[in-house]
Amino acid sequence: MSLSFKAFTESFPLAREFRISRGAKTQADVITVLVSDGHYYGWGESVPYARYNESIKSVLAQLEDIKGAFASVCDTEDLLTLLPAGSARNALDAALWDLKAKVKGKSVASLANLYTVQRCYTAQTLSIDTPEGMKNQALEIKNAPLIKIKLDEHQVLERLAAIHEASPQSRLIVDANEGWQVAMLNELLPDMAKLGVALIEQPVPAEADEELAGLNSPVILCADESCHVSADIERLAKYYQAVNIKLDKTGGLTEAIRAYHAAKEHNLQIMIGCMVGSSLAMAPAYGLCADVQFVDLDGPLLVAQDRADGFTFDQGRMIQPEPFLWGLPGQYGQQGLARLWNELPD
Structure with a gap:
């Protein structure tokens, strides 16, 4: 063939x-x-x-x-x-x-020996804005179970406090996109834990991972920009408690499955993440979500118009409809x- x-x-x-x-x-x-x-x-x-x-x-x-x-x-x-x-x-x-x-x-799930995803709640992402603007974004999604917050180095606690006030029951993920230094992280961690932050993605530049060695963090630290393929996992386990597996980094589901198993072997928590795209980009990653701690596949919620027969979302719950656009016989x-x-x- x-x-x-x-x-x-x-x-x-x-x-x-x-x-x-x-x-x-x-x-x-x-x-x-x-x-x-x-x-x-x-x-x-x-x-x-x-x-x-x-x-x-x-x-x-x-x-x-x-x-x-x-x-x-x-x-x-x-x-x-x-x-x-x-x-x-x-x-x-x-x-x-x-x-x-x-x-x-x-189905791809059957061919790849993946667990069938029965129920999946994805984070819903707030982009950087003023504290008031981010509070309003949080109010729009009405106490979502899991909220992901994009932050730079400015007004970190003010923004988090505003979001926590708007959605006090939500667990929070903070994504700094390599924008902080270890000293700043150390200073912020106690207050972030009190404000409901469950996980922080890549707080420091990838080349500074080693500076996290020995840090006793009350919040789970997750490698993102540092984590690409399964061969990265053993090294990252020295500095992080979780890894973010994204298919655009692994180069597809095939290598993502290897990274998933490597993370499990090293007792790391797993986040399945995405870039901003349509349901077609999310579909292969969705198959990995049955047995992970964090899911961040809300790309279709960020685009104005998703592809036909893509995922539907209900208060953070991600649902694969029938018919569906990918991966089925x-x-x-x-x-x-x-x-x-x-x-x-x-």
Whole structure:
């Protein structure tokens, strides 16, 4: 069986400006990949990320460079040597898993020996704003079980206090996106614990991880920008109590499963995270959420208009509807993907 693929870009306007410590964005620019064996079609989505020296242009170039070699690919394992970890490999990996589900007549969860996700609550993300603005964002989501808060180095406790006042029952995740120093973290930790913060993502720059050694934190510290593939886990276990597994970092579900098992082996808590994208980008990661401590797959809630037949959300609960856009057996969506394939240039 010879496989081929086509890649193109799409943009999803966001529901509101999304601001983190490194800057702001108003749309999600994604790479969409279609894979075909000449009869069935699979698709996947990834989000190039500038923090990892990726752009739409560079990822498309990566994909173009391996088109010839891709014809001999038989399974997602083959991609691990064909492409490095990153969003190019993620999009192809997702499309291959989706194709495999169609060809084998089994769900991706079954093919990958993953637990069936019965119930999943995702964090809902607040972007950086004034304390009052972030309080209003928290009020809009009405005591969500889990709230993720983007913060820079300014007004940290003022912002957290405003959010805690608006949503006192919510557990809070703070994401500093490498924006703090260890001295600042040490100073903030006692008050953050009192304000309901359950986990802090990547408080310090990735190259400063070693400075966290021996820190007795009352809040779980989670590696994000430092954690890419399974080989990173053993080192990170010296400094963190949790890792954030994102498929755009691992280069797809195939390597994400390895990272998941490595984290379990090192007694680390696990967060399944995402970049800002549509339900198509979240779908492969969702399969890992049955037995993890934190889920952050609210990308579809951040875009103004999600893809058809994507996830639905009810007060933080993430629900996979039927029909669904990815990873299930059957002919659902095949006509639409075939039509799209024929419209795209070779």
